[in-house]
Amino acid sequence: xxxxxxxxxxxxxxxxxxxxxxxxxxxxxxxxxxxxxxxxxxxxxxxxxxxxxxxxxxxxxxxxxxxxxxxxxxxxxxxxxxxxxxxxxxxxxxxxxxxxxxxx
Numbered sequence: 001x002x003x004x005x006x007x008x009x010x011x012x013x014x015x016x017x018x019x020x021x022x023x024x025x026x027x028x029x030x031x032x033x034x035x036x037x038x039x040x041x042x043x044x045x046x047x048x049x050x051x052x053x054x055x056x057x058x059x060x061x062x063x064x065x066x067x068x069x070x071x072x073x074x075x076x077x078x079x080x081x082x083x084x085x086x087x088x089x090x091x092x093x094x095x096x097x098x099x100x101x102x103x104x
Contacts, residue, residue, distance in 0.1 A: 017093070021100035024090060033084035035077060 016022075029038050041047055056063050083091070093099045 017098045020098045022098065023102050024093075024099050026086075026090075030086050031081065031084070033086065034081040036081050037077070 028036075032038050037047070039047060039051070052063060052067050057067055090099065
């Protein structure tokens with residue numbers, strides 16, 4: 001079946017959801033409309049230094065200080081962020097038991 005317009009896409013999605021529940025995996029970009037900046041650009045390149053890895057964090061006191069300083073700097077953005085439309089739709093689908101979480 002070839003989908004040619006958004007109405008057909010919506011109908012196909014609704015039909016597929018009836019066969020659920022499904023598990024939805026998203027990237028961090030789902031939260032950009034909530035004011036939380038993406039870590040990568042459209043080509044997948046880091047916009048700023050990549051996150052600190054566990055080994056670096058554990059090996060260096062100064063690395064841990066840098067980590068916590070960066071966390072404190074970014075905290076107000078996260079604190080003030082509100083769920084966006086994508087989050088709300090996923091919550092509704094979960095309440096309708098059309099999507100679920102990953103279970104062992």
